[in-house]
Amino acid sequence: MNWANFAPTKLNIMLPRVVITGLGVLSPNGSTVDTFWDNIVNGRSAMATITRFDPSLFRTQFGSELKNYDPTPFLDRNTIKRTDLFTQYALIAADQAIADSGFDFKAMNPFDVGVIWGSGQGGMDTFEEQVKEYVQGDGHPRFSPFLIPKFIPNMSSGMISIRHGYMGINYTTISACATSNTAIMDAFNYIRLGKAKIIVTGGSEAPITPASFGGFSAMKAMSHRNDDPQHASRPFDIHRDGFVMAEGAGALVLEEYEHAVKRGARIYGEVAGASMTADAYHMTATHPEGAGAVQAMRLALDEAGVNVHDVDYLNPHATSTPVGDLSETRAIATLLGGTANNLLLSATKSITGHLLGAAGAVEAIIALKAMAHNVVPPTINTTELDPEIPSSLHIVTGAAREAKIDVAMSNTFGFGGHNATVVFKKV
Structure with missing residues (x-):
């Protein structure tokens, strides 16, 4: 079937504009946005042998983890005790983004501020710990009363709202590795529909646990370059052999444009369009020709009122898997129609690893910083x-490249055939 012949449905409704006014990040590549961006643009990987548990029995033994993680400067003892790592990461990144946005919550109606957050797995660490204690115990179930509140994925959005008193729309999206792009898209749409003035959005993931790590390892989805973790994530390279698992969080404050302008907010960029589609093909494999991905990109561009040839930078999903990289690049080529173009691609998972449900939020921050600095970060390890x-x-490889970036696009795809694309514009 010629997927290039499928045209998106046109949208002709005039809706309010939505902009980004705050950013926050917690990742192995940096615990502030400035440090994170410096490491990304300079291609500094944080991949190394796992230290959180003994990985020696697994096929893959390395990842990109938050080493020496200490939440005590950011969270009080009770919050730490009552939350899983994925919620702690969310709270820390969201705090950064909220502070960065500079808006005065006391002047806001609390029902005008919402939280839409994403996590693909939720509290896997808590779940494993509690089940192990039960199995290894004396036969009497002694589950913690905090098991369910710590484990359920929606607790990240709930805790952000509780911490800051935001009483507007509040929920969590789950669409595997497309999760936080979905959260950004939903926040964008709810603001456009007048349901909120400001929404804190993003995603967090804490998947470096024996069960999660072991499960992906058993699927042979992850690279097994155990002797060379720094060069293991190599999107588009002929010798790529799987992704590198990572953890952390990315947060963005989305705001109705007129509201942001009225209060004199700094604006990082505009969310101009966003879309989701399904491959309807396979549980874990992407469509070989990227059929769903093509349509997701087309719909997002159409909503943004942007021609594909006006896009300056694309941050692809590009996890470094043999099948996934091929299907996505075929989809991009189909979108471009085989004509000459100036679109630059760089696969930053070569630097960060794959943050699963948090990937979209982290890569949205990369796209926005790339626009701000007119610099395309590199795809490293692709030789x-x-x-x-x-x-x-x-494809930008080796080192970052200066380029005028007025429009940037970010792709994320997830198990189950989920495709999510977001388009950003300079304001």
Whole structure:
């Protein structure tokens, strides 16, 4: 079937504009946005052998983890005790973004501020710990009363609202590795529909646990370059052999444009369009020709009122898996129609690893910083391009490249066939 012949439905409704006024990040590549961006643009990986547990029995033994993680400067003892790592990461990143936005909550109606957060797995660490204690115990169930509140994925959005008193729309999205792009898209749409003035959005993930790590390892989805973790994530390279698991959180404050302008907010960019589709193909594999991905990108661009040839930078999903990288690049080539273009791609999971449900939020921050600085960060470790990658694509490898970036796009795809694309514009 020629997927290039499928055109998106046109949207002709005039809706309020939505902008980004705050950013926050907690990742192995940096615990502040400035440090994170410096490491990304300079291609500094944080991948290394796992230290949180003994990985020696697994096929893959490395990842990108928050080493020496200490929440005590940011969270009080009771909050730490009552929350899983994925919620702690969410709270820390959200605090940064809220502070960065500079808005005065006391002047706001609390029902005008919401939280839409994403996590693909929720409190996996808590779940494992409690089940292990039960199995290894004396036969009497002694589950913690905090098991369910710590484990359920929606607790991240709930705790952000409780911490800050935001009483507007509040929920959590789950669409595997497309999760936080979905959260951003939902926040964008709820503001446009007049349901909120400001929404804190993003995603967090704490998947480096024996069960989560072991499960992905058993699927042979992760790289097994145990002797060379720093060079393991190599999107588009002929020798790529899987993704590198990472953890952390990314947070963005989305705000109705007129509201942001009225209060004199600093604006990082505009969320101009966003869309989701399904591959309807396979539980874990992407559609070989990227059929759903093509349509997601088209719909997002159409909503943004942008021609694909006006997009300056695309941060692809590009996890460094043999199948996934090929299907996505075929989708991008289909979108471009085989014509000359100036679109620059860089796969920053080569630097960060794959944050699963938090990937979209972290990569949205990268796209926004790239626009602000007119710099495309590099795809590192890609030294021998897979000959099956369409030759029409311009992939930035090795080192960052200066380029005028007025429009940026970010793709994330998830198990189950979820495709999510967000388009950003300079304001």
